[in-house]
Amino acid sequence: xxxxxxxxxxxxxxxxxxxxxxxxxxxxxxxxxxxxxxxxxxxxxxxxxxxxxxxxxxxxxxxxxxxxxxxxxxxxxxxxxxxxxxxxxxxxxxxxxxxxxxxxxxxxxxxxxxxxxxxxxxxxxxxxxxxxxxxxxxxxxxxxxxxxxxxxxxxxxxxxxxxxxxxxxxxxxxxxxxxxxxxxxxxxxxxxxxxxxxxxxxxxxxxxxxxxxxxxxxxxxxxxxxxxxxxxxxxxxxxxxxxxxxxxxxxxxxxxxxxxxxxxxxxxxxxxxxxxxxxxxxxxxxxxxxxxxxxxxxxxxxxxxxxxxxxxxxxxxxxxxxxx
Amino acid sequence: xxxxxxxxxxxxxxxxxxxxxxxxxxxxxxxxxxxxxxxxxxxxxxxxxxxxxxxxxxxxxxxxxxxxxxxxxxxxxxxxxxxxxxxxxxxxxxxxxxxxxxxxxxxxxxxxxxxxxxxxxxxxxxxxxxxxxxxxxxxxxxxxxxxxxxxxxxxxxxxxxxxxxxxxxxxxxxxxxxxxxxxxxxxxxxxxxxxxxxxxxxxxxxxxxxxxxxxxxxxxxxxxxxxxxxxxxxxxxxxxxxxxxxxxxxxxxxxxxxxxxxxxxxxxxxxxxxxxxxxxxxxxxxxxxxxxxxxxxxxxxxxxxxxxxxxxxxxxxxxxxxxx
Numbered sequence: 177x178x179x180x181x182x183x184x185x186x187x188x189x190x191x192x193x194x195x196x197x198x199x200x201x202x203x204x205x206x207x208x209x210x211x212x213x214x215x216x217x218x219x220x221x222x223x224x225x226x227x228x229x230x231x232x233x234x235x236x237x238x239x240x241x242x243x244x245x246x247x248x249x250x251x252x253x254x255x256x257x258x259x260x261x262x263x264x265x266x267x268x269x270x271x272x273x274x275x276x277x278x279x280x281x282x283x284x285x286x287x288x289x290x291x292x293x294x295x296x297x298x299x300x301x302x303x304x305x306x307x308x309x310x311x312x313x314x315x316x317x318x319x320x321x322x323x324x325x326x327x328x329x330x331x332x333x334x335x336x337x338x339x340x341x342x343x344x345x346x347x348x349x350x351x352x353x354x355x356x357x358x359x360x361x362x363x364x365x366x367x368x369x370x371x372x373x374x375x376x377x378x379x380x381x382x383x384x385x386x387x388x389x390x391x392x393x394x395x396x397x398x399x400x401x402x403x404x405x406x407x408x409x410x411x412x413x414x415x416x417x418x419x420x421x422x423x424x425x426x427x428x429x430x431x432x433x434x435x436x437x438x439x440x441x442x443x444x445x446x447x448x449x450x451x452x453x454x455x456x457x458x459x460x461x462x463x464x465x466x467x468x469x470x471x472x473x474x475x476x477x478x479x480x481x482x483x484x485x486x487x488x489x490x491x492x493x494x495x496x497x498x499x500x
Numbered sequence: 501x502x503x504x505x506x507x508x509x510x511x512x513x514x515x516x517x518x519x520x521x522x523x524x525x526x527x528x529x530x531x532x533x534x535x536x537x538x539x540x541x542x543x544x545x546x547x548x549x550x551x552x553x554x555x556x557x558x559x560x561x562x563x564x565x566x567x568x569x570x571x572x573x574x575x576x577x578x579x580x581x582x583x584x585x586x587x588x589x590x591x592x593x594x595x596x597x598x599x600x601x602x603x604x605x606x607x608x609x610x611x612x613x614x615x616x617x618x619x620x621x622x623x624x625x626x627x628x629x630x631x632x633x634x635x636x637x638x639x640x641x642x643x644x645x646x647x648x649x650x651x652x653x654x655x656x657x658x659x660x661x662x663x664x665x666x667x668x669x670x671x672x673x674x675x676x677x678x679x680x681x682x683x684x685x686x687x688x689x690x691x692x693x694x695x696x697x698x699x700x701x702x703x704x705x706x707x708x709x710x711x712x713x714x715x716x717x718x719x720x721x722x723x724x725x726x727x728x729x730x731x732x733x734x735x736x737x738x739x740x741x742x743x744x745x746x747x748x749x750x751x752x753x754x755x756x757x758x759x760x761x762x763x764x765x766x767x768x769x770x771x772x773x774x775x776x777x778x779x780x781x782x783x784x785x786x787x788x789x790x791x792x793x794x795x796x797x798x799x800x801x802x803x804x805x806x807x808x809x810x811x812x813x814x815x816x817x818x819x820x821x822x823x824x
Binding site: 285310311312313314315320329330332359365368369370372373374375376377378379380381382383384385386387388389390391393394396398399400401402403404405406407408409410411412413414415416418419421422423425426429432433435436438439440442443446447449450451453455458459461462463464465466468469470471472475477478479482483484485486 | 720
């Protein structure tokens, strides 16, 4: 606000953003970054040539590469958008081409293992700040991304002590411009929080869908037809990418096992209340659960619309095997 | 199609429908019945005077009563829309006023116990056909109902052997005109199917929400802020009516305990795979779960839109306690 201030000219935050992996999250970052004008160019790589071709066709990337190394070369922001288990090997691969002053980050759902696997490969002068946007859908691939995915959601950054403060701040502003709120946290605490808010919910959803699929006295067709009683919600979460989730559980073992232990303990207490017909315990516990829902809605993390605002099924929608 | 055919005049299916209980399901039945012109008049009762007043004000009922007995008097269709545990006592209460030829039905989520509790009170000449529409939202009360709730969903009827076939057929047509598909099933099989498609999903959702609320190392505020990773979906289901759900678990104990046993067995196998880092087992299991989701969508029982078609949060939505 002084006479010496430069006139306001829109200057993208980054010259060249490299997306290593162009699935739901990578493509959504591109859409949101273009919406906010954050990059002069966005390039990317994927292991599957068809993914690169689709991303080019959809305008998600300006240049596409078969290798992470080529994509990362010369970028001032490199974002690893791959399953957690691939972050270490890719960091090793791209290490020689990382530009001094560049920021290296990721979007993985586990932070402790990624910091451990990636940090040793980061050259001096490159700023590594691990990150995790708490946003997604059950869909995968470059076609599934959209610019609004991060709007109003949280992104957690887990920089190590001693990381360049300006780089952390720049990445924070980047995520804010993508639409997110940003929180800084230690990697281990992130992994504990996400174990309960994301990893355990997915594990339970995968599990009940598989339990339902292997019953002898209830057919798959019945499970599907009568899924609107609650089960269908779990099938959505259980449709998420299997490789991504395998890597989450392999890399956040301790926190997940801790939360799973708590969950199972509580479930056994509920089972006991059912077995002995203890209605008061059931009623109290079910009533308590409502207040957390109110908190989630007040915090803007879910829609207040009934059934998530699902549109009612059209009157013509019918199952193919109506019997009665 | 003969000269003797009566000219087509729209004749409502029922003269007087009595809704005993006017919550989400009762009020939705009214809206859908009015949409299809199925009743000359719809009356109702509720234990809470405010509920009756609201239902009258919203036009859900034409006449409101404080007692089930007054509402049922003279009705040719009586629908019990109350928690499962109340069906027996109410059947006993209304028994003396039930009109010969009337159909008595219910909408409870458990069928074996309702058939057992209600049937002894049904006078000769009254046709009791238990029923259960597999539809709902997490909301409760007369304001929460809407005409489209049953469109494309399934309604299961569980008449006992020997029930008047014309009465069963008439109730089936009624539900079809409300928008449902209808299936006939034995009460015990219904209870087994619903134990996996509805009761266990709710139990698990209630349980994880309570587990999350009682952690020491993760705060409620963190659980809420970072709930978009999956947990928020469970909070929706866990916001359902606690009295209704208490009664479900008290009255479908055996089937729920059987399904819970299977679920826990499978969960322990998953836990073991995580503990020993068995990625192949995890990957196979997570991949298998996707096909059930495809079936649910093909059967028209859920939307194919990502995240249930939740609208993205507006860019202004922010949690009140942003720290970073």
